Amino acid sequence: MALKIKPLSDRVVVEPQAAETKTASGIYIPDSAKEKPQQGKVVAVGKGKKDHDMTVKVGDVVLYGKYSGSELKLDGKDYLIMREDDILAII
Amino acid sequence: MALKIKPLSDRVVVEPQAAETKTASGIYIPDSAKEKPQQGKVVAVGKGKKDHDMTVKVGDVVLYGKYSGSELKLDGKDYLIMREDDILAII
Amino acid sequence: MALKIKPLSDRVVVEPQAAETKTASGIYIPDSAKEKPQQGKVVAVGKGKKDHDMTVKVGDVVLYGKYSGSELKLDGKDYLIMREDDILAII
Amino acid sequence: MALKIKPLSDRVVVEPQAAETKTASGIYIPDSAKEKPQQGKVVAVGKGKKDHDMTVKVGDVVLYGKYSGSELKLDGKDYLIMREDDILAII
Amino acid sequence: MALKIKPLSDRVVVEPQAAETKTASGIYIPDSAKEKPQQGKVVAVGKGKKDHDMTVKVGDVVLYGKYSGSELKLDGKDYLIMREDDILAII
Amino acid sequence: MALKIKPLSDRVVVEPQAAETKTASGIYIPDSAKEKPQQGKVVAVGKGKKDHDMTVKVGDVVLYGKYSGSELKLDGKDYLIMREDDILAII
Amino acid sequence: MALKIKPLSDRVVVEPQAAETKTASGIYIPDSAKEKPQQGKVVAVGKGKKDHDMTVKVGDVVLYGKYSGSELKLDGKDYLIMREDDILAII
Incomplete structure (x- = not known):
């Protein structure tokens, strides 16, 4: 969270959260079979632009x-x- | 309805309503033959944006x-x- | 006309009017040969949007x-x- | 010209003018060879829209x-x- | 120039100027070899539109x-x- | 520079500058191998348009x-x- | 940094920073295998435009x-x- 990056405009830097590496039944999924993550934590936020104030x-x-x-x-x-x-x- | 998700901007989260699984004559339709639902219940609503107030x-x-x-x-x-x-x- | 549907934004619900099912000479046209209707009756009208007042x-x-x-x-x-x-x- | 149609928005109804059916040398052109007309008479005019006043x-x-x-x-x-x-x- | 045509909006009617039909060395170019003209004389000018005043x-x-x-x-x-x-x- | 052309709107007339015809080692490059110039001198400038004042x-x-x-x-x-x-x- | 170039409008001139030419294990990477750089130093900045003030x-x-x-x-x-x-x- 102490990331020294300043996103420009209305951009946001997100740290993707690790995908599950074990299935419900306890089988490990090899790396290439993991679904690309769609959830993440915001680590840096830009200043927005004239017609866009930042929400996150x-x-x-x-x-x-x-x-x-x-x-x-x-x-x-x-x-x-x-x-x-x-x-x-x-x- | 106690969904702890906050849609951004003019987005809406919808819970699709279950498609009919029985035809009028009482025959069960297997899952792959069900029509993709087009009706749903709104469960979360964003705050809108500058030129768009939310209606639903x-x-x-x-x-x-x-x-x-x-x-x-x-x-x-x-x-x-x-x-x-x-x-x-x-x- | 007592349709309980509220179209969003600048949308309109139209009830297509039945296409002619008989030619001028009195021959019935089977269903698949009927031209898709392009005329209909308005049954519900949205509220319009900021830059669009409804006319119909x-x-x-x-x-x-x-x-x-x-x-x-x-x-x-x-x-x-x-x-x-x-x-x-x-x- | 007594057409009971009200075009919406900035639309115009035009009655295409008949294409020439005889060449200069007097030969009749069969229907499929006639050039599609590009000239017509205005028979109905819409009310325009916010950023467009009608001219015709x-x-x-x-x-x-x-x-x-x-x-x-x-x-x-x-x-x-x-x-x-x-x-x-x-x- | 006494053309009785009124171009709409920001349109302009141009009379293309005849392409050169003789090369520098005096050889006549047959019609199909002439380059399509890109120069012309303005013969009618529209009234412009809200965000466009005419220049020509x-x-x-x-x-x-x-x-x-x-x-x-x-x-x-x-x-x-x-x-x-x-x-x-x-x- | 005494060019009698008036570019319309936000247009600019540029005279491309001659590409190098000799390599650093003194070898002449035949014409077709010359790179298309990307540098030029401005010889005429339009008046700009409502939302664009000219800079060059x-x-x-x-x-x-x-x-x-x-x-x-x-x-x-x-x-x-x-x-x-x-x-x-x-x- | 004493570059005598004036970028127009909202343009920026960037000097790409040299890509790594040695891998972690000390093996030199031949030129064609280097990844195209995505990081650089700003050396000249335009004046922006009406709806865009410069940040960098x-x-x-x-x-x-x-x-x-x-x-x-x-x-x-x-x-x-x-x-x-x-x-x-x-x-």
Whole structure:
């Protein structure tokens, strides 16, 4: 959360939350079979733009469409950077 | 209805209503033959945006086009999240 | 006309008028040869939106392009729901 | 001209003018060889919309692009209904 | 120039200027080899629209992109009708 | 620079600057191998439009994307006419 | 940083930062295998436009999408020129 990145405009940096690696019956799923995560934690928020005030805050857990955003590697960890409009909901 | 999800912007979470599983003559339709539902109950409503005040309310039964919205799983149940503009009518 | 449906935004529910089932010379046209109707009676009208006040009223007979709107079944009858902008004229 | 049709918005109903059926040298052209007309007489005019006041009037002879508008049959005669913006000029 | 045509909106009627029919070395170019003209004289100008005041005047010689506008035949002569925005420059 | 052309709207006439015809090692590059120039001198500037005041001035040397603008021949010389928005920078 | 280029409108000139040429295990990666850089230093910033004030400043290290911007060679060095909206974040 002490990420030193400043997203521009109405962009948000999201840390995808780890997908389940075990099925209900306890079988481990190999990496390539895991579903791409669609849930993540907001770690950085832009300042918005003239016609768009930001709603999400750092720490919010959000849902976003598969394939939303660009992948980003910071300090060896994977993040997604997307426009706030790609975020569906806060949970 | 006590769903702890906050849809962003002009989005709405809809719980699709179960499709008929029996025909008029009493024959059960196997799952894959069921028509995808187009009717559902609103369970969460976003705050709208600058040029769009929300019309639907939680509890409204609405009609929406096939293929509208993104599928969402919350507490093991399936929902759809869509923009209010994808909702055709309140019935 | 006592249809309990409230179209959202600038949408209109239209009841397509029956296509001619007899040619001028009195020959009955089988169902699949009937031209898709392009004329119908307005049965429900939305409230419009910020930059669009509604013009058509319940009871108006209107013309609309083939393929306009989504098909809708209410109380066993077929309707079309379309945006007012898909309506070409009142006749 | 006593057409009881009210075009919606910025739409105009045009009665296409008959294409020449005889060439300069007096040879009759069979129907399928006639060029689709691009000239017509305005028979009904909509009320315009917020950002578009209407310019053409009933009775104007106008030019419009081939393929403009939708074909319409009223009282057994063929008309075209198009947006005023599809009309190129008044002649 | 006494053309009785009134272009609608921001449209302009241009009379294409004859392409060179002789090369520099005096060889006549057969008709099909002539380059499509891109220079013409303005013969009629529309009234513009709310967000577009007209710049060109009747009599101006203008340059326009190949393939701009629709061809038009008036009193047996060929013209082009195009939006003023298709005109590149006055020369 | 005494070019008697008046570009319309936000257009600019640019005289492409000759591409290098000799490589660093002194080898002449045949004409077809020369890279299409992307640098040129502004020779005429339009008046801009309601929401676009012009920035470049006659005499500026500018960079523009390959394939920007339309080619133009004036007094036997080749120019490009493009919208100011196609100009990337002044150098 | 003493670059004498003035980007137009909301454009920014970025100097891509050298990609890693050695892997973690000390193996040199040949040039064609290097990943296209997505990080760079801002060396010139335009004045913005009516509805867009500039956020980045000369000297900022920024992230941008692969394939953003146009390549530019100035004084023998490679730069990218892109719209500020193509810049994802300042790091």
